Amino acid sequence: MKITISTPHLTVVDDFLGEAEFASLAASLQFLSYRPMHSKEWVKAYGLSSAAVLQSEIVTRGRVDSTPPGMGRVGNLVERIAQPEEALRDGYPQGITGQGATITGRTVLSGVGAGLNWHNDAETLLGAYVFYGHPRWGSSWGGELLVLAETETGTESEADGRNGIGRSDGRPREVNGDLGPDFMLDARAEQYRNDIGHGTFVSARPNRLVLLTSHVHHRVAPVTPSAGDQPRTAVVGFFVSDADAS
Incomplete structure (x- = not known):
């Protein structure tokens, strides 16, 4: 395994599992039972697209x-x-470990057209992760994780100061509570993202682990028709402080 990207809020680890272990996991994901994402609740970050x-x-x-x-x-x-x-522990974003936290995990299959709206995760969470479990993924198939550029820790960016949503620790201020998927109805959150206007994309490379703190805005680009019937297969989950879970 190797750390490909390491920042205070984003870590990307390639070849996280050994070759045989990854092949076994990828095969097992095909035989799990799945249900539609919106069958029991509206998961707002996924919108209401007809995509599977x-x-x-x-x-x-x-x-x-x-x-x-x-x-x-x-x-x-x-x-x-x-x-x-x-060897990997020091590369994790600060505060994202299993110590004093409950870790969740479930598999999400995204078909053609499916993506995830811009949002950042609730501040009650320590962070989140995604692990790509499909055996192959084409570079033109979409599904990239897009991560907004981070503001400098300890300072407020120009965009923060104008819009009143920056914080001295480099994290976005709350706007009507935690900044979640706002469907561009929250002008300050939308302006914040537009003023920064750049960031990092992470492709859905098989056997890749991505870790994010809850303080960074991110989205997932829709899966393109080039993927055909191959779903973007990801194990996703959250790090929840046991103090918040109790």
């Missing part, structure tokens, strides 16, 4: 350990993410 988005049951590790039937390999992956090898 399916999700599995959820695994948890930490204060509560839970493994639905057939999801043992996903559970093993979540444990590996929660307790990284010593």
